Amino acid sequence: MTFIYFIATILGVSCFMCLYRIGQGPTAPDRSVAIDILGTVVVGFVCLSAITMRRDFYVNLAIAWSLVSYVGTLALSKHLEGRRFDE
Amino acid sequence: MSSNTIIGYVLITIGAFFDFFGCMGLVRFPDVYNRLQAATKCVTLGTVMILVGTAVVTATPTIAIKALLCAAFIVLTSPTGAHALARGSYLSGVGLWEKSVCNLFKERAEEIKAHHGEKK
Numbered sequence: 001m002t003f004i005y006f007i008a009t010i011l012g013v014s015c016f017m018c019l020y021r022i023g024q025g026p027t028a029p030d031r032s033v034a035i036d037i038l039g040t041v042v043v044g045f046v047c048l049s050a051i052t053m054r055r056d057f058y059v060n061l062a063i064a065w066s067l068v069s070y071v072g073t074l075a076l077s078k079h080l081e082g083r084r085f086d087e
Numbered sequence: 088m089s090s091n092t093i094i095g096y097v098l099i100t101i102g103a104f105f106d107f108f109g110c111m112g113l114v115r116f117p118d119v120y121n122r123l124q125a126a127t128k129c130v131t132l133g134t135v136m137i138l139v140g141t142a143v144v145t146a147t148p149t150i151a152i153k154a155l156l157c158a159a160f161i162v163l164t165s166p167t168g169a170h171a172l173a174r175g176s177y178l179s180g181v182g183l184w185e186k187s188v189c190n191l192f193k194e195r196a197e198e199i200k201a202h203h204g205e206k207k
Contacts (some may be wrong), residue, residue, distance in 0.1 A: 018110055
């Protein structure tokens with residue numbers, strides 16, 4: 001169990017690095033990139049919960065989170081490009 | 088500890104360090120495109136290794152199949168999202184770092200911008 005805490009600490013520091021870039025990023029694409037990466041790091045975090053609790057619905061949460069994060073990234077990139085969402 | 092636990096924990100450790108160094112690249116690099124390529128490649132590989140390690144450690148069929156399915160989704164979607172994000176950030180007018188040496192997308196970006204100008 002100590003090992004899981006060690007891994008969770010590393011991933012937590014990674015999440016705070018992404019939050020630093022979301023707050024400090026000079027332009028809007030910097031923030032969008034950091035949001036995309038944060039969504040992928042959180043998927044790994046949820047899997048640690050699946051190991052400790054031994055429940056399988058945490059992995060369902062990971063799948064849903066990765067797909068929703070992907071759709072959000074595509075919407076942000078369309079918005080940055082200056083196009084409408086139905087083109 | 089059984090052997091599959093040890094193998095899975097080794098995979099999870101390597102994946103977590105890949106995530107950490109990818110996010111360090113997100114903080115340290117000077118440019119949107121440098122940050123994008125460093126963070127996307129490292130974090131994709133790291134999260135896929137954590138998911139495979141989860142499948143190996145738990146050795147439960149319901150968790151393992153879903154974890155491998157999620158790994159396949161991430162391998163498919165993360166590079167696609169990064170590509171769309173790089174294209175969108177270039178077309179939104181964010182330039183390259185001043186020490187960058189090569190820009191193969193410049194002419195194509197001007198064509199795309201002219202095409203959008205015609206439609207409006």
